[in-house]
Amino acid sequence: MADEEREATRLQVATMRPEDSGRGLARLPRRVMTLLGLRDGDVVELTGKRSTPARAVGPYSEDEGLDIIRLDGLQRANAEVGSGDHVAIRKADSKPAQRVVFAPAQKNLRLQGSAQALKRSFGMKPLTAGDVVATTGQQQVQRGDIPPELRQMLNAPAYALQEVRLVVVSTVPKGIVHIDATTEVELRSEYTEATETRRADVTYDDLGGIGSTIDQLREMVELPLRYPEIFERLGVDPPKGVLLHGPPGTGKTRLARAVANESDANFFHIAGPEIMGSAYGESEKRLRELFEEAGKAAPSIVFIDEIDSIAPKRGQVTGEAEKRLVAQLLTLLDGLEPRQNLVVIAATNRPEAIDEALRRPGRFDREIVIGVPDEGGRREILAIHTRGMPLDGGVDLRELARRTYGFVGADLAALTREAAIEAVRGIMPKINLEDGTIPPEVLDNLSVTGSDFEEALKRVQPSAMREVMVQAPNVGWDDIGGLDAARERLREGVELPLKNPEAFKRMGIRPAKGFLLYGPPGTGKTLLAKAAAREAEANFIATKSSDLLSKWYGESEQQIARLFARARQVAPTVIFIDELDSLVPARGGGIGEPQVTERVVNTILAEMDGLEELQSVVVIGATNRPNLIDPALLRPGRFDELLYVPVPEESGRRRILAIHTKAMPLADDVDLDALADRAERFTGADLEDLVRRAGLFALRGSLEATQVTMANFEAALKETRASVTPEMERDYAEIESKLKQEAMSSGGIGFITPGMLKPLGPKE
Numbered sequence: 001m002a003d004e005e006r007e008a009t010r011l012q013v014a015t016m017r018p019e020d021s022g023r024g025l026a027r028l029p030r031r032v033m034t035l036l037g038l039r040d041g042d043v044v045e046l047t048g049k050r051s052t053p054a055r056a057v058g059p060y061s062e063d064e065g066l067d068i069i070r071l072d073g074l075q076r077a078n079a080e081v082g083s084g085d086h087v088a089i090r091k092a093d094s095k096p097a098q099r100v101v102f103a104p105a106q107k108n109l110r111l112q113g114s115a116q117a118l119k120r121s122f123g124m125k126p127l128t129a130g131d132v133v134a135t136t137g138q139q140q141v142q143r144g145d146i147p148p149e150l151r152q153m154l155n156a157p158a159y160a161l162q163e164v165r166l167v168v169v170s171t172v173p174k175g176i177v178h179i180d181a182t183t184e185v186e187l188r189s190e191y192t193e194a195t196e197t198r199r200a201d202v203t204y205d206d207l208g209g210i211g212s213t214i215d216q217l218r219e220m221v222e223l224p225l226r227y228p229e230i231f232e233r234l235g236v237d238p239p240k241g242v243l244l245h246g247p248p249g250t251g252k253t254r255l256a257r258a259v260a261n262e263s264d265a266n267f268f269h270i271a272g273p274e275i276m277g278s279a280y281g282e283s284e285k286r287l288r289e290l291f292e293e294a295g296k297a298a299p300s301i302v303f304i305d306e307i308d309s310i311a312p313k314r315g316q317v318t319g320e321a322e323k324r325l326v327a328q329l330l331t332l333l334d335g336l337e338p339r340q341n342l343v344v345i346a347a348t349n350r351p352e353a354i355d356e357a358l359r360r361p362g363r364f365d366r367e368i369v370i371g372v373p374d375e376g377g378r379r380e381i382l383a384i385h386t387r388g389m390p391l392d393g394g395v396d397l398r399e400l401a402r403r404t405y406g407f408v409g410a411d412l413a414a415l416t417r418e419a420a421i422e423a424v425r426g427i428m429p430k431i432n433l434e435d436g437t438i439p440p441e442v443l444d445n446l447s448v449t450g451s452d453f454e455e456a457l458k459r460v461q462p463s464a465m466r467e468v469m470v471q472a473p474n475v476g477w478d479d480i481g482g483l484d485a486a487r488e489r490l491r492e493g494v495e496l497p498l499k500n501p502e503a504f505k506r507m508g509i510r511p512a513k514g515f516l517l518y519g520p521p522g523t524g525k526t527l528l529a530k531a532a533a534r535e536a537e538a539n540f541i542a543t544k545s546s547d548l549l550s551k552w553y554g555e556s557e558q559q560i561a562r563l564f565a566r567a568r569q570v571a572p573t574v575i576f577i578d579e580l581d582s583l584v585p586a587r588g589g590g591i592g593e594p595q596v597t598e599r600v601v602n603t604i605l606a607e608m609d610g611l612e613e614l615q616s617v618v619v620i621g622a623t624n625r626p627n628l629i630d631p632a633l634l635r636p637g638r639f640d641e642l643l644y645v646p647v648p649e650e651s652g653r654r655r656i657l658a659i660h661t662k663a664m665p666l667a668d669d670v671d672l673d674a675l676a677d678r679a680e681r682f683t684g685a686d687l688e689d690l691v692r693r694a695g696l697f698a699l700r701g702s703l704e705a706t707q708v709t710m711a712n713f714e715a716a717l718k719e720t721r722a723s724v725t726p727e728m729e730r731d732y733a734e735i736e737s738k739l740k741q742e743a744m745s746s747g748g749i750g751f752i753t754p755g756m757l758k759p760l761g762p763k764e
Helices: 003-008 030-036 073-079 115-122 148-154 211-226 228-234 252-262 282-296 320-334 375-385 397-403 409-430 440-444 450-459 484-499 501-507 525-535 555-569 596-609 650-660 672-678 684-701 710-719 726-746
Strands: 010-015 025-027 043-047 051-057 068-071 086-091 099-104 132-134 165-172 184-187 241-245 266-271 300-305 342-348 366-369 514-518 539-543 573-577 617-623 641-644
Touching: 030 086, 043 073, 051 073, 068 073, 068 086, 073 132, 073 252, 115 184, 211 228, 211 241, 211 252, 211 342, 211 366, 241 252, 252 266, 252 300, 252 342, 266 282, 282 300, 282 320, 282 342, 375 397, 375 409, 409 450, 484 501, 484 514, 484 525, 484 617, 484 641, 514 525, 525 539, 525 573, 525 617, 539 555, 555 573, 555 596, 555 617, 641 726, 650 672, 650 684, 672 710, 684 710
Parallel strands: 010 068, 025 051, 099 184, 241 342, 241 366, 266 300, 300 342, 514 617, 514 641, 539 573, 573 617
Antiparallel strands: 010 086, 025 068, 043 051, 043 086, 099 165, 132 165
């Protein structure tokens, strides 16, 4: 081969999209495919430090014109190259295999399965002894950029409900082979020691939604370990350490393992409890020994998980052992002996608890935040976790990603596991429990459906919400009657911005931050907030003053700050604060009080309209005493919309009665229109009480009653009354007009002093 042709077949390696991972594909530039005479689906041999086969396909649309080859993590491990290295490509022939032996690629995995299933999973896939291969599901390869015949080959049914990694122990004949109908396939049940080293347990393909983070970490870790001469030439010290922080379950530990595998470095893991010793100086000695061992085995990565447990702030801990351990760690990170080819990665979800001396350049040079994934990230993570899962055609991963707001990687893994368990539950009657075997045809037809994921969604909640999660509201707009105006305003203000944020960006306006629902008791304010959260498909946090107020100084403000921080993490979120007037009364009115509520008001003001933006977080407050609330909250930018929830009119009362009697067996003589006409000034709560009493009257007449009659409603009407008096209606009308008037005159809500507060209720 001519020198220029040989040079043209050497390409730089780049990572592949997660949905193509495990399929044995190599994405090549069109120029190289033409040069080597390749068509889509032809077999090529990739040579790095080791040779491995793949099937060539064209590049992604965004890669047109780029001289790169995209390989998944397994192929990079099989060729013993990393992202950024170069591989040589040549056209190869694949022979039909007479015999192929597989074994689990992990020591702790035992497998039992039919060779027939493996034949289907790896049919026509090029293999060579020593490769690690993965069983894959049948759902992802649907794109038009893969030829139909190759797509059909890759869409073979999966071997199991999860991706299983196997090592090709041996093949007959040797070299590059493929499995066909005549091949004898053997699956060994236990791990078989390989003759060559592989590092295919976790790769970048197993991480979703953190592409930019991976790039940052590679700059900090791979470059110093693999190309130290670059830094020597520049005359600067290479980066020494990286601190990863973010909520639990976002993939910090997994990312560190992937970096170690991809950079071909030795990996040393430190967990807090393993380091701590009972004898004086034992903890420091263990830490020193581990760093010495890592230094001898360089290039190495030392990974310290939950670093806040072994390096807390020295000023806040009482034990001498912890202080000495922090000092020892500082010395090892930045001591007299320079560290060569050794990078320290630390992970924590409490960066504020780490000793500040660690958080400076020279120790941890860069701090990388790994946050809760967005919708695109969740789609990638779901594709990774369902890679080896036989999905039914009704499973829409894009829709699942849209609905799983606030979920981190660990939550999405739990969701797919729960869906798989749900699918297994369906085949339990077909399993012979006496001999513990599953018929092969049952395994072959096993698949996970959309309904399995629906059931799983009911059981799996975002882990960041588990402390504050209330039961998801099951109230929709159809369950609310007589509040059309308030309902429409809430739909515009809550549902539209959370579901269509791009429309607001296009118009250059910000969505409303807060809604204050006020009106007489029992009119449905809480019900409106629940329906808004459910219809907007947002996380719902309901709280009240008793949850947030504390007898300890400063604790109440911390609770509120924690509440808003959690809401930002799992956005989109609706925070609902019931009886808001008890939490944020007007300041300056409490004589002799310890001013707890005044500090709480200040904190809520800062959270709603402070330096930290509320992104996709809506606050809904409910009260029947709006004139008691601090006026600073009632201005645009905090509670933008003040919604009066009135007593329903006759048509609204008719709708509410229809909702409450939906499950009630009514007699033919029951006239809901007449009842609605007679129930003047009845609130939604009063009408519910009326229906309940009518049912009780029917049961009082006979426990065997099967219908509720008009006579029962007549009797109930005599025992119930409207809880809102004409005087209360007038008072609320005055408050509403006053709030509107002051908003119009001053561009915001005017100041209402405690002396101006007017008592609500029947007049003397």
